[in-house]
Amino acid sequence: MRGRRKFGVLVGVLAVVFAVLTSINIGQARSVRPAERGPIAAHSAASGSGAPASASRSSGTPGGGGVLIVYFSRSGSHYGGRNFKVGNTAHVAQFIHQRVGGDLYQIVPAVPYPEDYDQTVEQARKEQEDGVHPKIAGEQPDTDRYSTIFLGYPIWWGEQPMIVQTFMQDHNLNGKTVIPFTTDEGSGWGNSLDVLKQYYPQARILDGFEKRGNDVADDLDGTQRQVNDWLEGLGY
């Protein structure tokens, strides 16, 4: 009889805990709204000819035609308590530019992300959960002028930051050669390659370059050599 009462208490406690956890789970599942993906513009949504002028020395690229290196990179406080004047993805973009030439364009948000790393992470999470596409500052390049786009980004919450997805939404790169590069802190490419394919199912997406952000900062020369080796493998 005593054992039966104890058993009843145990089952009751477990049932209550399960009910509480399930209600929390339902609340969390409902709070998430999947983002819609794909370029809105039928063509490249250039809002001007604002591609920054830069030295061009490319010749005979795999994609043919002009090369544009687009990247988003965040400087300031970073993962692991570090502080960078130049973001890790920006370093890689520079290395690509030095080797390939073409035009270089940095995605800059109209409203800067917070200086504080944790606040940025939280904002990025909300943007992704709510499917928010933050505005990009200044004029964007006319991607129609290029046949090959290098697209660089850090991995935030397993994929491209939403500010990069704003660019991807604004520019239809289907039919072009798209070459991704990324810096992360252990997640590798995350889901970003799948996201890229969702935006541009008809693009020719080549093998990209991926490295841990802190490893880039710790060994710039080594990173540049790796970038050059990767580009050489692509035919640059």
Added chain:
Amino acid sequence: MTRSLLFYAAALLFPLPLVAILNTQLTDAARVRMVISLGLIAYCWWLAAILLSVRPTWLDRWVGLPQIYALHGSLGIAALVVAYLHIDNNYAHNMLARDVGNWAFYLSLGVAAYSILFMSGWLADRLLLVARIKRGLERLLDHRIAVWLHRLNLVAVALIAVHVHLIVQINRHLVFMIAFDLVTLAVLGVYAWKKWIAPDSFLTGTVRENRALNASTRQVAIALDEPSSRIRPGDFFFLRFETDGIPRERHPFSLTGDDQGLATFTIRQIGDFTRAVPQVPVGTRSRLEGPFGRFDGILKETPAQIPLVFIGMGAGVAPLLSLAAGYAGDRAITLLWSVHRDDDAYYRSLIEDFENANPDRFDAHIQVGRFTRDRLAALLSAEQIGKAQFVVVGPAQAVLAAQRHLRRLGVSHRRIHHERLTM
């Protein structure tokens, strides 16, 4: 062998249902899913280790408690390795989720290191230096503290559950989260049932006798309230005395006889619990978890014409006497018993009784000092070395040494069954 493989396979595949549910829900890239799955596999193996820690008697009869404990420890270590790969290849944006996960990992790592030294015989049974360190530290930390420190693994599991609930990429998947919570609560429920409810259904009895066999060994006889037909020769129980003056944790002791109504134990006084046994008065109520043991099952499967050789060291003779009580007369038995000093041979007259009752089928040798390989070669016949089933029981290092000697004499390891008095 097949049983062991099935047992290990079941434990290794325990994470499969949750991993399958998670992977059907996640839309992430394969690499991301793999890294997340590593964390889930580690968690499930920790849950499986908790399930094994309740030592179900039916599973003991199937594979034996040593195998259960071996898998319990192995899963804990394997989970740490897999969890490390998960941490090293993953990136948690949520700082709190990351920190909670890391706390769980380092807590488990510390508990594992501690448990390998104090709770298992993996190192202490084999390395003299480690055994000495363990003995020295045991004077500072009694067994109860060791057990409670080991239970910190439950805190680690709770932290991992919180970690999972904090990760947005995971907690958005309702079906997985419900399955995850169900499995977690089911395992913790089984553990709580074992610690809180199951003891009510253990065998109970009253201490009828508690006498000194010599300066360091006692014999305790417990009259069971009801005879148990589940008791088999060579079995052991986890014993607890319901009285003050002795720790309340249950400790394992082998039966010395095969009486299903009177459980008799031979207890060597070497730890905090056993040193307090003389203070247990006759009439004390006792609770017995079990019975456990596979010796009887193994011997039953052995054809009657196969000789049996029992090798006991010190108090390790207890389950062998229980087996002798069950099988003397039916089987050809040789009992070899090594003792530290002559007055440690407290069961000499009982063994002589077995010999006198079965002059053709029971043969015993008692000696002071351990059996060397040469001594075993002299005592064992060619038939015994070639065919007999061996049962070896005693202190861990002595058992390992005896196993080594037997193997070098040509006894197949499959015919050597042992019980190491480590716990």
